[in-house]
Amino acid sequence: MKQLKRWWSAGGGLLHLTVLLSSGVLRVDLDLxxxxxxxxPILLRDELLFLGPxxxxxxxxxxxxxxxxxxxxxxxxxxxxxxxxxxxxxxxxLREVRxxxxxxxxxxxVDAWLVHSVAAGDADEAHGRLGAAAASSAGGAGASLxxxxxxxxxxxxxxxxxxxxxxxxxxxxALAEPTAQVPDAGGCASEENEVLREKHEGVDHSSQPEExxxxxxxxxxxxxxxxxxxxxxxxxxxxxxxxxxxxxxxxGISLGDIPLPGCISDGMNxxxxxxxxxSQAISQDVNLHEAILLxxxxxxxxxxxxxxxxxxxxxxxxxSHTTNPEQTLPGTNLTGFLPPVDNHMRNxxxxxxxxxxxxxxxxxxxxxxxxxxxxxxxxxxxxxxxSESGLSLNSYxxxxxxxxxxxxxxxxxxxxxxxxxxxxxxxxxxxxEPSKLCHVDHDSGFHGDLTFQHVFHNHTYHxxxxxxxxxxxxxxxxxxxxxxxxRYLEDTDRNLSRDERHAKALHxxxxxxxxxxxxxxxxxxxxxxxYLTDLQVSLLRDIRRRGKNKVAAQNCRKRxxxxxxxxxxxxxxxxxxxxxxxRERAQCNKAINIMKQKLHDLYRDVFSRLRDDQGRPVxxxxxxxxxxxxxxxxLIPKELVASGHKKETQKGKRKExxx
DNA sequence: TGCGGCTGTCATGAA
DNA sequence: ACTTCATGACAGCCG
Numbered sequence: 001m002k003q004l005k006r007w008w009s010a011g012g013g014l015l016h017l018t019v020l021l022s023s024g025v026l027r028v029d030l031d032l033x034x035x036x037x038x039x040x041p042i043l044l045r046d047e048l049l050f051l052g053p054x055x056x057x058x059x060x061x062x063x064x065x066x067x068x069x070x071x072x073x074x075x076x077x078x079x080x081x082x083x084x085x086x087x088x089x090x091x092x093x094l095r096e097v098r099x100x101x102x103x104x105x106x107x108x109x110v111d112a113w114l115v116h117s118v119a120a121g122d123a124d125e126a127h128g129r130l131g132a133a134a135a136s137s138a139g140g141a142g143a144s145l146x147x148x149x150x151x152x153x154x155x156x157x158x159x160x161x162x163x164x165x166x167x168x169x170x171x172x173x174a175l176a177e178p179t180a181q182v183p184d185a186g187g188c189a190s191e192e193n194e195v196l197r198e199k200h201e202g203v204d205h206s207s208q209p210e211e212x213x214x215x216x217x218x219x220x221x222x223x224x225x226x227x228x229x230x231x232x233x234x235x236x237x238x239x240x241x242x243x244x245x246x247x248x249x250x251x252g253i254s255l256g257d258i259p260l261p262g263c264i265s266d267g268m269n270x271x272x273x274x275x276x277x278x279s280q281a282i283s284q285d286v287n288l289h290e291a292i293l294l295x296x297x298x299x300x301x302x303x304x305x306x307x308x309x310x311x312x313x314x315x316x317x318x319x320s321h322t323t324n325p326e327q328t329l330p331g332t333n334l335t336g337f338l339p340p341v342d343n344h345m346r347n348x349x350x351x352x353x354x355x356x357x358x359x360x361x362x363x364x365x366x367x368x369x370x371x372x373x374x375x376x377x378x379x380x381x382x383x384x385x386x387s388e389s390g391l392s393l394n395s396y397x398x399x400x401x402x403x404x405x406x407x408x409x410x411x412x413x414x415x416x417x418x419x420x421x422x423x424x425x426x427x428x429x430x431x432x433e434p435s436k437l438c439h440v441d442h443d444s445g446f447h448g449d450l451t452f453q454h455v456f457h458n459h460t461y462h463x464x465x466x467x468x469x470x471x472x473x474x475x476x477x478x479x480x481x482x483x484x485x486x487r488y489l490e491d492t493d494r495n496l497s498r499d500e501r502h503a504k505a506l507h508x509x510x511x512x513x514x515x516x517x518x519x520x521x522x523x524x525x526x527x528x529x530x531y532l533t534d535l536q537v538s539l540l541r542d543i544r545r546r547g548k549n550k551v552a553a554q555n556c557r558k559r560x561x562x563x564x565x566x567x568x569x570x571x572x573x574x575x576x577x578x579x580x581x582x583r584e585r586a587q588c589n590k591a592i593n594i595m596k597q598k599l600h601d602l603y604r605d606v607f608s609r610l611r612d613d614q615g616r617p618v619x620x621x622x623x624x625x626x627x628x629x630x631x632x633x634x635l636i637p638k639e640l641v642a643s644g645h646k647k648e649t650q651k652g653k654r655k656e657x658x659x
Numbered sequence: 660t661g662c663g664g665c666t667g668t669c670a671t672g673a674a
Numbered sequence: 675a676c677t678t679c680a681t682g683a684c685a686g687c688c689g
């Protein structure tokens with residue numbers, strides 16, 4: 001315990017992790033440092049895809065930092081081994097965990113922690129500490145390891161004691177919901193896992209499982225809210241809107257300041273006032289480690305297989321310090337994780353590296369490690385018969401793309417089950433709520449990480465495929481779950497548009513919708529900011545062009561349809577108006593005829609009453625009545641009326657000619 | 660199998 | 675010069 005405390009106080013360091021296997025001993029030296037503030041509740045259990053612990057293990061989790069600040073502590077280390085506090089801060093927890101052969105898909109270091117805690121043979125203590133840390137952070141106060149030695153034992157602080165089973169309860173929940181969280185996760189869990197779990201539950205919360213579960217759920221919700229509060233603030237905005245904030249956050253990253261509180265980012269700096277989430281701290285750690293490439297020395301070795309198969313492989317490879325390489329577990333290959341970087345990059349110090357480079361490196365790492373995964377898929381996609389875009393698709397087959405894809409061949413072997421899913425999230429189009437990130441394929445985690453934090457959490461674990469023809473799966477999905485997964489992926493791919501599939505294949509870390517809708521300035525800045533291959537840039541531009549043109553075409557057709565409909569409506573209106581006018585005309589004609597008839601009758605009546613000088617009736621055929629200008633009525637012979645009509649008619653014609 | 664509608668895409672010109 | 679928009683034309687898909 002003293003060693004633990006000493007190691008804890010030192011902020012971590014080199015950990016010697018030994019896994020006892022039935023066939024031998026696998027020793028892994030881990031350089032682990034915590035970048036954690038008083039850890040908030042660990043709420044990422046729902047993201048944990050626990051598929052079972054190693055066959056046998058004998059490692060434990062070092063105390064979580066509880067010194068009230070950002071401490072370098074809380075590492076995995078083998079039981080009974082003395083920790084090296086002077087070890088350089090080169091933590092690669094997840095990779096080491098993966099190197100241990102823990103068959104799960106960790107999304108964050110928290111996951112790895114939890115897995116280790118559960119998977120460890122003596123997981124009770126670790127879980128207790130973990131739970132204590134989670135509970136203490138949930139309470140807003142970091143439970144000091146020194147001051148909370150009981151918490152280390154997993155039972156000192158009542159809250160911590162409750163949090164110990166919290167992890168187990170959530171784990172149990174995760175295991176109890178295999179279809180929702182992990183397909184057939186229960187089936188994947190080994191019997192030893194069950195034994196461990198039962199043991200763990202029996203120690204921690206067997207007495208009050210329901211209460212613990214409720215508390216776990218409550219704490220999960222609270223901490224999830226805390227965890228995602230800041231992210232959601234950004235996530236609510238489009239990526240381009242969140243770009244500035246993320247940039248500012250990244251500016252706070254300094255390699256030399258990794259373990260120090262408030263140095264992770266601007267957002268993290270605010271942790272002095274706003275507790276930094278566990279996942280954030282961890283994620284930053286991952287990012288920085290990836291950015292610095294973890295290669296201050298020559299500890300990186302290439303996998304022999306990689307050397308032979310890919311002699312030009314530019315990727316650095318992580319040395320797990322496996323003392324017994326022959327006992328390396330299947331899938332413990334750590335090669336191909338790091339992005340291709342020039343040698344001079346390896347020698348860069350924290351002061352040398354610009355933060356923008358970090359982003360590029362991260363994206364480069366991301367893209368490079370992901371790119372070649374689906375190289376075959378890409379070719380298939382581009383050769384697909386339904387590819388209508390001759391122009392764009394032709395451009396996909398350029399030498400640049402081939403070269404760049406081949407530049408990261410190690411990833412082909414580094415199976416990344418997480419990567420493909422990650423793309424699903426990236427290309428999905430819309431940011432999903434963090435609470436929804438617990439998808440079985442954890443498909444949307446990247447989106448938020450990349451676009452809203454601009455810190456690319458490369459949780460990819462490059463494991464050698466178990467079979468030559470294996471896909472990007474980091475491990476084999478057993479039986480039913482694999483079918484479910486494949487079916488899900490098929491359905492997902494089927495629902496994707498062509499550009500979405502292309503973007504997915506090229507691992508464009510933006511959704512098609514974002515690419516299309518983001519302002520041109522943001523788009524251009526994105527192109528210039530990230531390390532994108534020509535192929536990716538071309539694809540991005542094509543996606544944007546096609547997307548905008550698609551919308552324009554839709555608008556055009558809609559507009560055309562509206563015009564047609566309006567014209568039809570106008571035609572109907574005009575026809576109705578015409579009918580109305582016809583009816584009015586008929587009515588007017590009818591009225592005119594009536595008026596004429598009345599006038600004729602009146603005329604006859606007037607003539608019948610007229611008498612000449614001799615008292616005889618006036619013949620209407622010889623005379624006509626005419627109104628003068630003064631209103632008087634004159635009886636004029638029709639001959640004069642006819643001549644007068646001719647004169648007036650001629651005058652009118654003359655006037656018309658003049659006009 | 661042909662047809663019409665819908666949709667995506669490209670080419671082109673205008674703003 | 676670049677981007678966006680509008681639109682005709684074409685092709686593929688589908689009922």
